[in-house]
Amino acid sequence: MHRTASPYRCSALVTLAASLALLAGCGGGDDDDDTPAPEESRPQDALTFTPVVETSFAALAGSAVETDRWTGVLNGAAYRIEVPKTGWNGKLVMWAHGYAGSGPNLTVGTPIMRRYLLDNGYAWAASSYSKNNYDVRAGIEDTNALALNFVSIAGSKGRTLAAPSKIFITGVSMGGHITAAAIEAETETTAVHKVHYHGAVPLCGVVGDNELFNYFAGYQVAAQQLAGVPMTSFPVTNFATLAPAIQSALWTTFPTQTNAQGDKLKNVVMNLSGGARPFYAEGWANAGNQGNIWASLGGDGTISGILNKNVLDTTGLYYKVDASSTDKTALDDAFNASAFKITPAPDANRLRRDGLRWIPVVNGEFSVPVVSLHTLGDLFVPFRMEQVYHDRAKAKGNDQRLVQRAIRDVGHCAFTAAEATTAFDDMVKWEAGGAKPAGDDVATAATVASPTYGCAFTNNTPSTEDYTAPDVRAAFQAHYPACP
Structure with a gap:
C-alpha cells in the first residue's frame, strides 16, 4: 500500500521464548527427535524480484545542505542513503516505503520529511526491500539490515562514520505497518537482523495488522x-x-x-x-x-x-x-x-523458527515513543487501524507511549510534509526528554464524531514534498468542512 526494558516486556519475551522453544522441538526426552522440522515455503518465496540499480539520486531541490548520497544493493534490495557532508547530528532515520505492487522490479522511496531531516542534521536511509507484494517481514528485515550496515556502506563509499547514537523509523501505509511492527517486543526477539529503534512515526499505517x-x-x-x-x-x-x-x-x-x-x-x-x-x-x-x-x-x-x-x-x-x-x-x-462468517486457519500466521511471522504483528508491546498520523476519510487503510492500535497498546500498558493524530483529508496517506514533519519533530523531542506531545482521542466515539475533529493537527500549508500536489489538495479542501 501507498502506494529500557519494562516488566511487561520481560514477561512477554519469556512467554515468546517458550513458544519458540516448543516450535523448535526443544525440551524433549531421550526418546524424542529434537531435530526441528524444516519450515515450509509459500508462493511468495518462489517469486523472483530484481532491484533497480541506481547510480545516483538527485540532491533535494532548493536545499542549502550539501550531502553525500549513496546507492547500491544489499541482500537483494536496492537502497538510498543520504548524510550531510558537515554537521551530521549522529542520528539515523530509516524510511519504510508503502506497498509497491506485485511487479518484479524493486524501487526505493524517499522520506516525505527529507527537507526537515537534512536541515536538522539527520542521516536517512531507505530500502526497496528484497520482495514486493505485502511482505512486511521482508520490509522489516531489509530495513534493519540496511541500518546495521550503514557505517560499513559509508566506509565503502570513502567516508568514515561513527555508529549512529540513535536510530528512528518512519514510513507510510505498508511502511507504517513495518514501522509499528519493527519496534514490537516480538520483532526485537525473533527478527534475524535485530535493531532497537529509539522512536517511531507510522504514517497512514496498517497498525492493526491483520x-x-x-x-x-x-x-x-x-x-x-x-x-x-x-x-x-x-x-x-x-x-x-x-x-x-x-x-x-x-x-x-x-x-x-x-x-x-x-x-x-x-x-x-x-x-x-x-x-x-x-x-x-x-x-x-x-x-x-x-x-x-x-x-x-x-x-x-x-x-x-x-x-x-x-x-x-x-x-x-x-x-x-x-x-x-x-x-x-x-x-x-x-x-x-x-451473514456468512469467514473463519481463519488457526496457524495461518503462526510464530516461526526462521525469523519473523510472515505477517509481523503489532501487539502494542513497545518501549519507545510513537507518534502516528491518519487521515479521517482514508477507507483503504481506514482510521479504524488507529483505534485497534490504541486498544492494543492500552491493553499492554503502553498507551502513555502512544500519541495519535487525525488529519482532515480523504486520500490514503494524503499528508502535507508539514503534518508529517511536525509529528516526527514532536516524537524526537519527546524521546530526548521533552514533554509528551499532544494528540487526538481516537477511542471516544462522540469525540471522533465531532464536526471539528482533526482540526488540531491538520496543516494545509503546501510544499513540493507533499504526496498530493498543493493545487489538487487545495481544490479538495475547498469542498470540505472548514475548521473554526
Whole structure:
C-alpha cells in the first residue's frame, strides 16, 4: 500500500521464548527427535524480484545542505542513503516505503520529511526491500539490515562514520505497518537482523495488522449480501464476475452515488472503518478509495501468497446496516445472523523458527515513543487501524507511549510534509526528554464524531514534498468542512 526494558516486556519475551522453544522441538526426552522440522515455503518465496540499480539520486531541490548520497544493493534490495557532508547530528532515520505492487522490479522511496531531516542534521536511509507484494517481514528485515550496515556502506563509499547514537523509523501505509511492527517486543526477539529503534512515526499505517484484511473481508460479505448474492462459501472464486452486478445493485453511479440499498453498505463501512467522523462521506464517494478497496476484495485469505492458509476472520465483525439508530436494531441483528462468517486457519500466521511471522504483528508491546498520523476519510487503510492500535497498546500498558493524530483529508496517506514533519519533530523531542506531545482521542466515539475533529493537527500549508500536489489538495479542501 501507498502506494529500557519494562516488566511487561520481560514477561512477554519469556512467554515468546517458550513458544519458540516448543516450535523448535526443544525440551524433549531421550526418546524424542529434537531435530526441528524444516519450515515450509509459500508462493511468495518462489517469486523472483530484481532491484533497480541506481547510480545516483538527485540532491533535494532548493536545499542549502550539501550531502553525500549513496546507492547500491544489499541482500537483494536496492537502497538510498543520504548524510550531510558537515554537521551530521549522529542520528539515523530509516524510511519504510508503502506497498509497491506485485511487479518484479524493486524501487526505493524517499522520506516525505527529507527537507526537515537534512536541515536538522539527520542521516536517512531507505530500502526497496528484497520482495514486493505485502511482505512486511521482508520490509522489516531489509530495513534493519540496511541500518546495521550503514557505517560499513559509508566506509565503502570513502567516508568514515561513527555508529549512529540513535536510530528512528518512519514510513507510510505498508511502511507504517513495518514501522509499528519493527519496534514490537516480538520483532526485537525473533527478527534475524535485530535493531532497537529509539522512536517511531507510522504514517497512514496498517497498525492493526491483520484487522485490515478482516475489514476488506467484512466489506465483501456485507456488499454481497446487500446485493442479493450472499456469500455461501469461502473463498468466492468467481468474485471478479460478481463485482459488476454487486456495484450495479448498490450504486446508481459507481463509485460516487449509492442507492437506498447501497446506503446500508455505506453505513456498514462507516462503522467498520472507525465510526461516524468528519470526512467519512467524502471518503466514501472518493474514487481512489473505492478503487483501492475493490481491488483488494475477492482474495482467498492468503494475502496473495504471503501465507499458505486463510488468515481472514469476520466472526468478530458487526454489520450496522440500520442508519436510523446508533444502537443495534432488530434489522441489524437479523442481517448479522444471516451473514456468512469467514473463519481463519488457526496457524495461518503462526510464530516461526526462521525469523519473523510472515505477517509481523503489532501487539502494542513497545518501549519507545510513537507518534502516528491518519487521515479521517482514508477507507483503504481506514482510521479504524488507529483505534485497534490504541486498544492494543492500552491493553499492554503502553498507551502513555502512544500519541495519535487525525488529519482532515480523504486520500490514503494524503499528508502535507508539514503534518508529517511536525509529528516526527514532536516524537524526537519527546524521546530526548521533552514533554509528551499532544494528540487526538481516537477511542471516544462522540469525540471522533465531532464536526471539528482533526482540526488540531491538520496543516494545509503546501510544499513540493507533499504526496498530493498543493493545487489538487487545495481544490479538495475547498469542498470540505472548514475548521473554526
